[in-house]
Amino acid sequence: MAKVLIVDDEPHLRLLYETELRRAGFETMAAGNATQGLEFVETMKPDLVVLDIRMAGMDGIEALQRILERDNTIPVVLNTAFSSYRDNYLTWAADAYVTKSSDVTELVTTVEGLLKDRMATSG
Amino acid sequence: MDHENYLKMRNEIAVAGLEQSSSAILVIGPEGHIVLASDGAGVLFGLAREDLVGLEFEHYVMPLFGQSSWSDLLSCDSDSVHDLEIRHSRGDLIPVSANCQRYDARPLSVPSGSESGTEASAPHWIVHLEDARRREHQDEMRAARLAKLSLLNQVSDALHGSNLTLDQILQAVLICMTAGQGLRFNRAFLLLIDQEKQALQGEIAIGPSNADEASRIWMDLAEQPADLLDMMTTYDRSIKQTDIAVNEIVRHMTIPLSDSENLLVQAMAEGRCRRVTPDDDLPGVETIRFWLGCAEFAVAPLVTRQGPLGVILADNAISRAPVTDLELEFLLMFAYQSAAAIEKSRLQHELEQRLGELSKAHQKQKEDQESLMRMERLSVMGETSAIVAHELRNPLVAIGGFARTLMRSLEEGDPNREFARIITEEVGRMEGIIHDLLDFIRPRKQTRKMVRIDQLVAGTIGRFQGEIDEKELVLKYDLQAGDVEISCNPGEIQQVLQNFLINAMQMLSAGGEIIIRTFLLEGGVQIEVLDSGPGFAEDVADKLFSPFFSTKATGSGLGLTISAQIIKAHGGVPGAENRETGGAKFFFILPLPKPGGGS
Numbered sequence: 102m103a104k105v106l107i108v109d110d111e112p113h114l115r116l117l118y119e120t121e122l123r124r125a126g127f128e129t130m131a132a133g134n135a136t137q138g139l140e141f142v143e144t145m146k147p148d149l150v151v152l153d154i155r156m157a158g159m160d161g162i163e164a165l166q167r168i169l170e171r172d173n174t175i176p177v178v179l180n181t182a183f184s185s186y187r188d189n190y191l192t193w194a195a196d197a198y199v200t201k202s203s204d205v206t207e208l209v210t211t212v213e214g215l216l217k218d219r220m221a222t223s224g
Numbered sequence: 225m226d227h228e229n230y231l232k233m234r235n236e237i238a239v240a241g242l243e244q245s246s247s248a249i250l251v252i253g254p255e256g257h258i259v260l261a262s263d264g265a266g267v268l269f270g271l272a273r274e275d276l277v278g279l280e281f282e283h284y285v286m287p288l289f290g291q292s293s294w295s296d297l298l299s300c301d302s303d304s305v306h307d308l309e310i311r312h313s314r315g316d317l318i319p320v321s322a323n324c325q326r327y328d329a330r331p332l333s334v335p336s337g338s339e340s341g342t343e344a345s346a347p348h349w350i351v352h353l354e355d356a357r358r359r360e361h362q363d364e365m366r367a368a369r370l371a372k373l374s375l376l377n378q379v380s381d382a383l384h385g386s387n388l389t390l391d392q393i394l395q396a397v398l399i400c401m402t403a404g405q406g407l408r409f410n411r412a413f414l415l416l417i418d419q420e421k422q423a424l425q426g427e428i429a430i431g432p433s434n435a436d437e438a439s440r441i442w443m444d445l446a447e448q449p450a451d452l453l454d455m456m457t458t459y460d461r462s463i464k465q466t467d468i469a470v471n472e473i474v475r476h477m478t479i480p481l482s483d484s485e486n487l488l489v490q491a492m493a494e495g496r497c498r499r500v501t502p503d504d505d506l507p508g509v510e511t512i513r514f515w516l517g518c519a520e521f522a523v524a525p526l527v528t529r530q531g532p533l534g535v536i537l538a539d540n541a542i543s544r545a546p547v548t549d550l551e552l553e554f555l556l557m558f559a560y561q562s563a564a565a566i567e568k569s570r571l572q573h574e575l576e577q578r579l580g581e582l583s584k585a586h587q588k589q590k591e592d593q594e595s596l597m598r599m600e601r602l603s604v605m606g607e608t609s610a611i612v613a614h615e616l617r618n619p620l621v622a623i624g625g626f627a628r629t630l631m632r633s634l635e636e637g638d639p640n641r642e643f644a645r646i647i648t649e650e651v652g653r654m655e656g657i658i659h660d661l662l663d664f665i666r667p668r669k670q671t672r673k674m675v676r677i678d679q680l681v682a683g684t685i686g687r688f689q690g691e692i693d694e695k696e697l698v699l700k701y702d703l704q705a706g707d708v709e710i711s712c713n714p715g716e717i718q719q720v721l722q723n724f725l726i727n728a729m730q731m732l733s734a735g736g737e738i739i740i741r742t743f744l745l746e747g748g749v750q751i752e753v754l755d756s757g758p759g760f761a762e763d764v765a766d767k768l769f770s771p772f773f774s775t776k777a778t779g780s781g782l783g784l785t786i787s788a789q790i791i792k793a794h795g796g797v798p799g800a801e802n803r804e805t806g807g808a809k810f811f812f813i814l815p816l817p818k819p820g821g822g823s
Contacts, residue, residue: 113622114622114625117621120626120629121629124629155614201618202621202655203624203625203627203628203652203655204624204628204648
């Protein structure tokens with residue numbers, strides 16, 4: 102079962118994403134800030150990271166770079182309220198970009214799609 | 225010279241002075257005989273003054289019935305005036321007013337030893353007579369003068385006091401020239417300086433064209449109130465019909481200002497009134513006589529402190545009455561009044577115009593300022609809403625997300641499932657508003673490329689075919705832009721098209737029709753989305769593209785604003801109007817790239 106790491110400083114959103122992704126059949130874990138998120142990437146080796154951009158402390162863009170510095174094969178989905186980050190070239194390195202919405206369908210389908218691709222390429 | 229001689233000489237001078245006076249003076253001796261008479265008295269009695277001396281005064285004086293008698297006259301005090309009649313040498317009686325002063329004459333003091341030295345003083349009476357008829361005439365003249373002065377006063381009040389237009393003033397001036405209560409000229413013509421033509425140009429005239437019309441007008445006027453202001457307003461109604469002939473004449477009157485010899489130009493330059501009699505031969509006079517058809521006329525200059533304005537011409541072409549000195553005198557005074565009024569009106573007009581310009585400029589400035597303030601407010605509002613929107617977004621995601629989770633976990637038919645659905649839906653709406661808002665606030669990046677506009681339009685609209693079919697709407701294309709390419713950000717133009725199309729779809733129910741049209745204009749291409757819906761109220765037309773304006777129950781009211789922002793960023797023009805056939809037309813014009821302006 103694929104493991105998805107959710108990094109978001111909003112506990113209710115973490116819970117929502119975990120609930121919906123589990124319902125979709127994924128194993129989930131959640132971190133409340135970027136530093137903890139980086140730790141989990143090291144220790145728990147998730148198959149995919151859902152990363153919030155605007156967080157207290159280290160923000161998602163910096164976290165994205167640090168993740169990719171360690172492992173540039175792990176898919177990262179940026180999930181944020183700021184649609185304007187689409188135009189920020191620092192975010193282009195992410196595999197997908199999902200605008201935060203109460204309808205998490207887009208997030209779930211994006212995660213499913215990326216993981217399917219990964220399974221396919223990794224054999 | 226000794227004293228006696230001096231006294232004799234003084235006596236002679238006094239007698240000569242009295243005798244040669246043109247006033248009627250008589251000296252009556254103690255016996256009632258005339259001892260001295262003036263030339264004036266001789267005229268009054270129709271005799272040489274020498275012949276009056278020695279006559280018995282009483283025989284020539286008739287006290288009027290019930291009036292003073294001769295003896296009353298002699299006994300009365302010196303200040304009183306008595307009405308009497310005197311007998312002229314022709315035999316007729318002439319009314320006079322008389323004033324009598326008693327004088328007790330003493331004989332000249334002669335060298336002592338003479339007997340006369342003790343003689344008593346002898347009473348004499350010095351009688352001043354005045355021809356009452358002449359006085360009456362003078363009274364009449366005085367009355368006429370007074371009437372005209374009062375008229376001038378009225379004119380002054382009328383012209384300066386009330387707020388008349390220049391045309392009304394010109395007309396009033398002419399009415400005063402001709403009215404019975406006014407200067408009583410038959411006709412009056414007004415010529416004003418035309419700065420453009422550098423000429424004296426006939427402006428307006430008043431007066432009858434023949435004797436019949438004259439008597440009718442004068443009778444009409446006689447029935448009307450004496451008040452000048454009333455008359456000016458009353459006359460105003462008839463002037464158009466009765467004064468056609470004179471106004472025809474006045475239009476032909478043109479005298480170049482360069483013709484300084486001309487009598488009108490000269491009168492104006494010198495600021496003098498002038499009477500032209502049939503015998504006068506002056507430069508330009510024949511032309512004026514030809515225009516007027518009248519040999520005698522009067523000219524009055526219209527001059528102000530600022531300079532000459534024009535002239536008034538007046539004549540008595542109908543009555544053929546000569547122009548009197550008095551009339552001329554008043555014509556001049558009247559002309560001053562008129563000129564001042566005309567000048568005042570012109571200045572006022574100028575002032576009003578300047579005031580108008582000033583207030584327009586002020587209005588513009590105010591609008592600019594308001595628009596600036598509005599933009600500032602919008603910008604502050606934008607920042608604030610961005611912050612608020614972000615802060616609201618996360619909680620909304622949680623609320624809506626769990627409501628969705630909840631909804632899915634509930635059985636079909638469970639009423640709570642419906643409630644959860646409502647939460648989901650409402651949160652969705654709120655998120656939509658926030659999305660629009662953030663989109664609106666976000667500055668747009670310009671990534672332009674050359675795009676075939678018809679292709680872009682067809683591609684964008686085509687995506688909605690499913691929804692259009694679902695709503696049972698009819699979609700028609702009329703794309704005429706052909707292969708024309710424009711430089712644009714395709715994503716943004718797509719968004720505009722989407723906004724317009726969604727807008728149209730929301731206005732329509734099943735069977736409604738949407739037409740997508742493109743065509744070329746000079747230098748641009750116009751893209752239109754037409755619907756067969758109800759259209760919009762005319763008074764909201766200019767608000768359609770303002771932020772947060774929405775006629776729909778749902779929607780943030782930002783769609784059209786964002787569209788307008790995009791269109792303007794492309795150098796284009798957005799617009800909306802109701803179609804004549806019903807429904808609304810939303811359109812925008814995008815500029816075509818300038819030839820040779822690169823790719």
